[in-house]
Amino acid sequence: MSYPNYSTSHTTSPSAPPMPKPQSQSQPQSAIAYPYQPPPPQSNYGYNYGQPPPTGGYGGGPYGYPPSFPPGTHPEVIRSFQMVDMDRSGFIDAKELQQALSSGYQRFSLRTIRLLMFLFKNPNNDLRIGPKEFTDLWSCLGHWRAIFERFDRDRSGKIDATELRDALYSLGYAVPPSVLQVLISKYDEQRGQLSFDCFVECGMIVKGLTEKFKEKDTQYSGSATLSYETFMTMVIPFLVAE
């Protein structure tokens, strides 16, 4: 199987993407950007699929409950989890997750919550989130919130399509214009303005699908050959996440 020979360069240890410099136009444009070091936003939005967001960074000491929280988890994270895990089972469901996140962030729609659960769940616990997954999710949302606020320059609580593109880019996802258009076309009722909830939903869809596709694009060429069965099993879990 041959891949189109339009890939430029590869490295085996991609580094985290830098924050974009929206004013810079100094770098030349190229057909496909590789490796995962993204070009500035003005360049094309090629196949630098991006990096997972950093985790951790909340500091704090070890906590006794529940025992499976990672060492150093911030007390606010543990408190938010404890508040909704009334039976102290160490696991929470979708509605409890919605409630737990509302103390640190906001009330996300149940649709976004289910997408978050799908992407962050432990494979052995399909319908519930444990301390480790909750901590990862909290940390990821903290990073995304900071990105969102950087691009919400007028502090309106909303970003537009261009800002969504740049925000996703900051997260390491260089989304082609056609993909961005399909994404934002679904939020017409909000006149192209996305709340943090919608931003997280859009971003998590991009993150989840990009990671799935990357697994199949073993050559990092920007293309992948998929069997019908592979395609269907990749995609369906996203569709019926509710």
Add this chain to the structure above:
Amino acid sequence: MSYPNYSTSHTTSPSAPPMPKPQSQSQPQSAIAYPYQPPPPQSNYGYNYGQPPPTGGYGGGPYGYPPSFPPGTHPEVIRSFQMVDMDRSGFIDAKELQQALSSGYQRFSLRTIRLLMFLFKNPNNDLRIGPKEFTDLWSCLGHWRAIFERFDRDRSGKIDATELRDALYSLGYAVPPSVLQVLISKYDEQRGQLSFDCFVECGMIVKGLTEKFKEKDTQYSGSATLSYETFMTMVIPFLVAE
């Protein structure tokens, strides 16, 4: 670009799939079934992606309102449409579609309704359904209802996973076991029993994704090479159909 050489035979004019013969085991099993003539359900569920369901067949005469109903549309279809199209604009939205279908079928979930709208909409009217699309949808649901009832042998209003497989097969979709498992795993709360609403949702997901994939599988080999951009723009409309 080469495709794996496991395709058997091709025809340029695939015919509609026959109804399955669940008791028959006479045909030999093959790795991948081609063309779209499906093997019996006991054979593998290879890459006979299936056919669109038949449309029409409701008979009836020409009706004056709205003028764009296809000739011969059954009066019940027109009446159901008219009932909810209060402003006689000739278009209905998701909630109106839900109401219109409830007179002939049942009250579908809004999630299923939005999936139906996405699959049957006129590309020029993203958020509304016109007479032509409504008639096609009504006809398709009639066909699917008949299939569902055939497999709901105890008339419980539910079918199980095996019956879902056979029902989808009757509709021309030979769903691989792994895909079926991903589909039904999302309905765990119903103990593997699917209502007609869920059956339509499952089936429409299979129908929509299979048709999209077939467009890219120009060799009918059961595989397709997709660019990242193509993959994302194919899939995202299904994800954010609400």
